Amino acid sequence: MLYITGDTHGDLKRFSNPRLKKLKKGDTLIICGDFGFIWDDSRDEQRILKKLGKKKYNICFIDGTHENFELLNKYKISEWRGGKVRQISGNLYHLCRGQLYEIDGLSVFAMGGGESPDYDIRIENNTWSRAEIPTKKELLEAAKVIDKSGGAIDIIVTHEPSLKIKGFLQLKENKEGLRVTGLNTFFEGLAEFCRFKRWFFGSLHEDKFISGAHIAVFKNIVCAHTGELLK
Helix, strand or coil: CEEEECCCCCCHHHHHCHHHHHCCCCCEEEECCCCCCCCCCCHHHHHHHHHHHCCCCEEEECCCCCCCHHHHCCCCEEEECCEEEEEEECCEEEECCCEEEEECCEEEEEECCCCCCCHHHCCECCCECHHHCCCHHHHHHHHHHHHHHCCCCCEEEECCCCHHHHHHHHHHHCCCCCCCCHHHHHHHHHHHHCCCCEEEECCCCCCEECCCCEEECCCCCEECCCCCECC
């Protein structure tokens, strides 16, 4: 089975959640960005990554906005379940931007990246990296993958939501801090073209079923097949 959760930000306690004990060998857990465990390449960090890679289930993550991209990009790209990945350790994988995977009978499109809402007060190559924003090349590759699928994609996993969903949340909850970006607009085109069952995103740090198809995740663990919470 395939399960989705939100940003972990290097918090190892998230993997001590008793609900995760229900995951079986061969199951997959996808984290919607800001994984946070690849940060300083310390011995302690390497120990944690090996520990996560030894889980009986697969742990996959897309990149968000708070990542050490220079360190992450040093991992060799290989193929897993039909798409490009970086195998971090054992059953731990980074899902590359704009890739389509076949996981437990579901076609899963993954697209990391975003734009930090406070990037203007961050310091480049210290607390902020330009690499958080998908490049034109990455967007073009994503568009080719989507076009090749004919729009028949079961599950979409991104860090950022689409333009319409982000705008809806901003209007409904009066969140003045929400920033609409070109990536949100790209995702709006994706939403119009694809016939997806569910779209998961994590950047807003909320657990909210916005509609039957759009689900914001943070600490919830949601079954991608049914849309139900893992309890």
